[in-house]
Amino acid sequence: MTGIVTPLTGYLVVAALLFSIGLAGALTRRNAILVLIGIELMLNAANLNLIAFWRYAPHPEALTGMMFAIFSIAVAAGEAAVGLGLVIAIYRHAHTTDLDQLSRMKG
Amino acid sequence: MSFAFYLISALTVAGGLAAVLLRNIVHCVLALTVAFAGLALLFLQLDAQFAGFAQILIYIGAVAILVIFAILLTRDPQVSQGKGMFSRTWVTGLLIAAAVFAVMGWAVLASAPALPNETSTPSVTVLQIGDALMSRYILPLEILALLLTAAIIGAVIVAMHEKVRSK
Incomplete structure (x- = not known):
């Protein structure tokens, strides 16, 4: 991948790498909080894509990609609050955050 | 670069x-x-x-x-x-993540010549962003405010200490 690497391609590859790292973390870790951390990494990688496309697309003054990223950051903050609240509620109920032990839907 | x-x-x-x-x-x-x-x-x-x-x-x-x-x-x-700190099915998870990265990396590199590549630096001030938020994006902003309020209330209710119910 030498020679044809434009700045946008570099940012997209970094975002893909971060997304895959987050996905691997979300799929392989046992602790529920670390799964949430993986999801946060995936959301951030998507934001990097949005900002990179905004920067290198023909009409950056329209602010579309930038606005999408700002709204995405805000929604991700709400997601983190609700997700961590759920983890705390589950911990209070089952006294563990180990996802391999939390295999029952019934309380 | x-x-x-x-x-x-x-x-x-x-x-x-x-x-x-x-x-x-x-x-x-x-x-x-x-x-x-x-x-x-x-x-x-x-x-x-x-x-x-x-x-x-x-x-x-x-x-x-x-x-x-x-x-x-x-x-x-x-x-x-x-x-161990990894779940029992960690091999599958790792394979899925590697496959996703392979597909995304291939897609990015294969479409590299077609991607936009503007060289001019956009000069966007915070004033413009605030202006856009208050005019064109006012409805998403209000919906977002509602969503965040609902999320905060929901998180507090979910994490609030349960009352011990007498059976």
């Missing part, structure tokens, strides 16, 4: 890797903070000053602290002693 880009992306990816690989959960969150800071620097590299500083304020200032609080509230003695 500047040297700064390679340096910051190496820092960000290393932070992300450490965040999912370290054994101690608190260390994981500290590594995640490094990754968030690297992403904010990448946003600043992309001339998105507002998004970069919003990233620092929201992610490093709020989300990382929130995760630390959740960890301290859910200390699990069983996880820290023995019993």
Whole structure:
């Protein structure tokens, strides 16, 4: 991948790498909080894509990609609050955050 | 591609890797903070000053602290002693993540010549962003405010201490 690497391609590859790292973390870790951390990494990688496309697309003054990223950051903050609240509620109920032990839907 | 880009992306990816690989959960969150800071620097590299500083304020200032609080509230003695930190199906998860990266990397590199590549630097001020938020994006902004209020109330209710029900 030498020679044809434009700045946008570099940012997209970094975002893909971060997304895959987050996905691997979300799929392989046992602790529920670390799964949430993986999801946060995936959301951030998507934001990097949005900002990179905004920067290198023909009409950056329209602010579309930038606005999408700002709204995405805000929604991700709400997601983190609700997700961590759920983890705390589950911990209070089952006294563990180990996802391999939390295999029952019934309380 | 500047040297700064390679340096910051190496820092960000290393932070992300450490965040999912370290054994101690608190260390994981500290590594995640490094990754968030690297992403904010990448946003600043992309001339998105507002998004970069919003990233620092929201992610490093709020989300990382929130995760630390959740960890301290859910200390699990069983996880820290023995019993691997990865789930039983970690091979499948790793394969899925590698496959996703292969597909995305192939798609990006294969479509590289067709991607837009404007060289002019956009000069967007915070004034313009605020103006757009108050005019063209006013409806999404209001919906977002409603969503965040609902999320806060929902999180508090979900995490609130349950009353002991008498059976």
